Amino acid sequence: MNTVQPIxxxxxxxxxxSVLLKKGYRDYILFVLGINTGLRVGDMxxxxxxxxxxxxICIKEAKTGKQKRxxxxxxxxxxxxxxxxxxxGYLFPSRGSDKPITRIQAYRILNHAxxxxxxxxxxTHTMRKTFxxxxxxxxxxxxxxxxxxxxxxxxxxxxxIGINGDMIDDTIKDFYL
Numbered sequence: 794m795n796t797v798q799p800i801x802x803x804x805x806x807x808x809x810x811s812v813l814l815k816k817g818y819r820d821y822i823l824f825v826l827g828i829n830t831g832l833r834v835g836d837m838x839x840x841x842x843x844x845x846x847x848x849x850i851c852i853k854e855a856k857t858g859k860q861k862r863x864x865x866x867x868x869x870x871x872x873x874x875x876x877x878x879x880x881x882g883y884l885f886p887s888r889g890s891d892k893p894i895t896r897i898q899a900y901r902i903l904n905h906a907x908x909x910x911x912x913x914x915x916x917t918h919t920m921r922k923t924f925x926x927x928x929x930x931x932x933x934x935x936x937x938x939x940x941x942x943x944x945x946x947x948x949x950x951x952x953x954i955g956i957n958g959d960m961i962d963d964t965i966k967d968f969y970l
Contacts, residue, residue, distance in 0.1 A: 797916035799926035799955050800828075805910055806923070812906040820902045822876045823885055823894075827920025830863045831928070831941055834917035838893045840884040842877045857943055925954035 800806050806828065813821040826837055826845075835855050844850055848870070850863040865873065877884070883893040894902075900917050907915035921942075929938055935947040944950045951957045 795916075796914070797919045797922065798914040799922035800912065800915075800919060801926060801955070801959075803927075805912060808910040809903075809906045809912075812909050813902070816902075816906075818876055819885055819894075820906075822872065823899060823902065824906070824920060825869065825872055826884075827917075828923045828927075829866070829869045831921050831924035832863060833921060834896055834899050836861075838883075838885055838896065838899065841882060842880045842884055845873045845877065845884060854943075859943065861943075922954055925950070926956070929954055929956060 800809070809824060810821060813824050823837065826832065827834065830837075830850065832850070832852075833854070833856060836852050839855070840850065840852070844852070845865065848865055850865060852861055852863075853859070854861050882891060885893050885899075887894045887898070896917060903917060903919065904915060907913070907919075925938055925942065928941070929935065929951075932938075935950055938954070939947055939950040942950055942953065944953065948957075
């Protein structure tokens with residue numbers, strides 16, 4: 794399995810949003826929810842419209858089996874309200890079905906947009922890693938991010954979001970013997 798990376802360029806994030814919005818609001822919201830909550834794609838695909846109507850998303854994580862509560866900030870709540878107006882059932886319904894899109898379809902959606910924007914090393918986990926990367930860059934609180942991700946140590950969290958790689962690259966950038 795190939796390792797995916799966070800999107801480290803806010804301009805590229807906006808480019809992907811733009812590409813997805815042109816394709817459809819569902820695909821745009823999938824990406825926006827992923828990069829603003831850090832939820833795993835499997836957990837997002839199981840969400841129903843009623844799950845995002847309040848101030849928090851409360852789920853039982855499929856991977857860990859743990860209960861998790863994610864705050865929906867006001868800007869994300871506004872986007873979700875606009876998207877879900879008049880909707881019921883799954884948050885990300887498959888066209889012509891009462892089931893949600895699959896992980897494979899979510900991957901295709903994101904990969905198509907990434908290709909169009911010239912990005913590589915992108916997958917469904919990129920959304921979660923992008924959330925973590927930018928959360929860390931803004932707050933510099935690895936302990937909080939470790940808690941959000943349910944990681945066992947800060948070093949795992951930093952490696953997961955690609956910060957360790959960035960720090961290593963920075964130490965070698967001006968190093969020459």
